Amino acid sequence: MKIKNAKFIISSPNLKLCPELNMPEFALLGRSNVGKSSFINTLVNQSKLAKTSNTPGKTRLINLFEIQTDFKPFILADLPGYGFAKVSKKEQDSWQKNLEEYLLKRKNIISTIQFIDARHDIQKNDIQMQEWLKHNNIPCFNILTKCDYISRNEITKKILIIKKEFQNNVVPFSSKNKQYIDGILNEISNLI
Numbered sequence: 001m002k003i004k005n006a007k008f009i010i011s012s013p014n015l016k017l018c019p020e021l022n023m024p025e026f027a028l029l030g031r032s033n034v035g036k037s038s039f040i041n042t043l044v045n046q047s048k049l050a051k052t053s054n055t056p057g058k059t060r061l062i063n064l065f066e067i068q069t070d071f072k073p074f075i076l077a078d079l080p081g082y083g084f085a086k087v088s089k090k091e092q093d094s095w096q097k098n099l100e101e102y103l104l105k106r107k108n109i110i111s112t113i114q115f116i117d118a119r120h121d122i123q124k125n126d127i128q129m130q131e132w133l134k135h136n137n138i139p140c141f142n143i144l145t146k147c148d149y150i151s152r153n154e155i156t157k158k159i160l161i162i163k164k165e166f167q168n169n170v171v172p173f174s175s176k177n178k179q180y181i182d183g184i185l186n187e188i189s190n191l192i
Ligand SMILES: Nc1nc2c(ncn2[C@@H]2O[C@H](COP(=O)(O)OP(=O)(O)O)[C@@H](O)[C@H]2O)c(=O)[nH]1
Pocket: 030, 031, 032, 033, 034, 035, 036, 037, 038, 039, 051, 052, 053, 054, 056, 057, 081, 145, 146, 147, 148, 149, 173, 174, 175, 176
C-alpha cells in the first residue's frame, strides 16, 4: 500500500463535534510527547500536517486526518496524550473521560494504536490504558517509536517485551527516517 494524499479534516474538543466519517479509523493513543503527531507527519511525508511540540500536554483537541492510498482510504485520529504531570488531576480525569467516550462511541474506529517510547520502560499509565482497552474489547496494536535512539538489538528486545506484556502486534517506528513506513502501512492495510 502507498499513500497518495493526506489532508487535515478538523480539530474538535469532543466526539459530538466530530463529523461522522465512512472510513476505517485508527485512534492514536500514548503519553504526551511520545511522538504521535510526528508519526503522522513522517507517514504522510508532510512536515507540518500535524502540529508537533516540545511542550508536552499542549494538544487537548481531537485532530482528524484523512489518508488516501492506492488501496483504501483511512482516518487517523490524533488524540491528546495521557499522563501529563503538569496539568491538574481534575483536568487529567476530565480528559480521560472525554477520551474514553471517544473510544467507546466513535463508530468507525477499527483499531487503536498505542505508542510506546523506545527509550523508556512501559509506564504505569500505558498499562492502565491497555487494560482498559482489553476490558472494553477495543482492538489495539503498538508502535514502538523513537527507535532511532536505540540499537537494532534493543529494538528486537523491546518489541518482544511489549508483545508479551500486552499480547498485541508491535511495530517499530522512527519519525527521523523512512525505513519503518512500509511495516506500518503493511499493518494498517491488513486491518482496513
Ligand atoms: N528522535 C526522535 N524524536 C522524535 C520522534 N518522534 C517525535 N520526536 C520528538 O518528540 C517530541 C514530541 O513529538 P510529538 O510528535 O509532538 O509528540 P505527541 O505529543 O505524541 O504528538 C518532538 O520534539 C519531536 O520532534 C522520533 O521518532 N525520534
